[in-house]
Amino acid sequence: MKPRNAIITEVIHETPTITTLKMDLKLEALPGQFVMVWVRGLDEVPMALSHPDAITVQRVGEATNVLSGMQVGDSIGIRGPFGNGFELEGTRIMLIAGGVGGAPLLPLARLAYAKGLDMTTIVGARTGDELLFEQQFSQCGRVSVATDDGSKGYHGFVTELVNQFDLESFDQLYVCGPELMMKGVLDILQAQAIEARSQFSLHRYFKCGIGVCGACTIDPSGQRVCKDGPVFKGDMLIYSELGKYHRDATGKKIVQERFEDSL
C-alpha cells in the first residue's frame, strides 16, 4: 500500500522526550502491531500504535525529532498496520515496560482490562519524569515503578524489580523495552524455566517493513522481525542474537552496548 495521509489532531507531551501524536486515522490493529511512519522528504520509521489512532514517539534522532515537534494540522504518511501482535493468554498476566516500550503494551493493557484479566504492570525509566503511561496502566491494573536514579518507585533496574515477584504465578509475561532489559528479563524467565510463557516485542532496523528486503532478520532462525514478529515468544529467543548484537542499516553486526547505555 502507498502511505495513507494522516493529519495530526492532538499532541500530548507525555515526558520530556516522549510525545503522543493523535491522528485522524483509526486503524484496526492488534496490540503490538506497528505502522511505518513517513516523515515526508526525510525518512520512514517503524512505530507501535499506542492507541488505534495514535503513535507515541521518543526523540532519539532526526525523524523522531521532527515528529516530536509536530503540531496539530501537520501531516505524516502511514503504512500498516503490519506484523504480528501480542496474544492474550491466561487470566493473570504481567506487563514489563521499559522506556518507550510502554507504547505497544498500552493497547494490550486496555484489552486485558476489558476482558477482566488480573494484571500487574512494571513501568521502568531512567528517572521519574520519564515514566511512560504510568497513570494509564494503573487504570487497567496494579502498577510497580522502577527508576534508575531512584527518583520514583524502586531504585534500580526493571530487572531487579521483576525479580521481586513470584513470576511462576503469572500465566503470561509481556515485555517491551531496551534490548538489554529484555535480555535481562529473558534470562530471569529462563532460570525459572518459564520462558515459554512470555512474549517480547523486538526492535531491529527496518527498511521495507513488509518482509521482503531482509534487513530485519534475526539469527540464527532467519525470522523477520517486521513480518514474523515484532512479537516473539521467549522460548524462540533463548538461543538468538537478542542482547548480543543487532545489525545497522548496512547489515553489519553491531555488538550490544552495556545495559546502562541501552536503557
Place this chain on the structure above:
Amino acid sequence: MARTDLSIELTGLALENPAILAAGVLGTTGSSLKRIADSGAGAVVTKSIGIEPKPGHPNPTMFKLGCGFLNAMGLPNPSYKEFRGELITAREGGVPVIASVFGAHPDEFSQIITGLDGADAYELNVSCPHASGYGAAVGTDPVLVTEITKAAKQAANAPVWVKLTPNVTDIVEIGEAAQKGGADAVVAINTVRGMAIDIHSGYPILGNRFGGLSGAAIHPVAVKCVYDLYQALDIPVIGVGGIANYQDVVEMMMAGACAVQIGSAVYDSINIFNEVTAGLARYLADNSMELDDIIGMAHRKVGR
C-alpha cells in the same frame, strides 16, 4: 507415487529444483539465506555485495502497489569483507549459494569476487540503477558489460552469471555482450524503472525519488526479454520477474528459461519455493512431460 524429477544442472551446478531466490530479497544474512534454502529453494542468491559498507537510501525503500512493488534500496550491504562470514553460514543450507556482486568498473568486480571466495557461483549485478561511478551506464554499455564479465571470469573459480537490466532499448545486445565476455549464463530481468508520487503532498514516495518496479506488473516484460535472449544466445537464460506461482514458472520456461528466480513473491509466502516446485512437478506429471520438454517450447510451437 514417484516424485517428478526437477533436478537440473545449471552452469555446472547441481540444483535439486530450478526455483532460485532472487538477489536482494531476504539475502542480507547467512541465516536468512539458510532459511530460504530450508523452505525449498534450489539455490539462493545473496543481496548484492560491494567494496565498501553502504547503508542504502533513506526510507521509504519499498512498498506494495496494486500491481506489484516499487523499491529503491540503494544496494545496502556491509562490504564483502564483512559478508564473508554470512556466506559461510549460508552454505550450511546445503544448496548452491550464488554471490551477487556490484561494482563501478571491472577492477572492483575482480576485487570483490577474489575477496568473497567460496561462493558456488557469482552473479554480476550490472543492472541496478544506483551503482556509483558509472551508475546506470554499467549495464547499458555493451563494451563495459563485456569487460566486466571478462574480469569477473578471470577472478572467479566458479561460474559467472550476468544479470541484465530491462531498461535498455535492446536487452539482446547486452546479453550478447555478456556472452562475449565469457558469461556462463544470463539472468533476466532486474527491476523496471518506476516511480510513485504521494498525491496528498506532492512528494515522491521513495526516499530515492525513483526506483524499480517488481512483481506481477513486470512479468510480461520479463517473459518477452527471456524469449528474445533464448533465441539469440547459446548460454542458459535464467528468468526472473513477477513469478508468484507454478504457472508463472511454466510460462517463463516455455519462453526459454532453464531456471527461474523469485523475489517479491516471498511477500505472499516464505514457502513460495516449496509451493511452486510442488505445482511444477504436478504439472509435468499430469502432462507426462519433463523439464526439457517445456524449456523453450513457445519457440518450437511457432517454429522460431
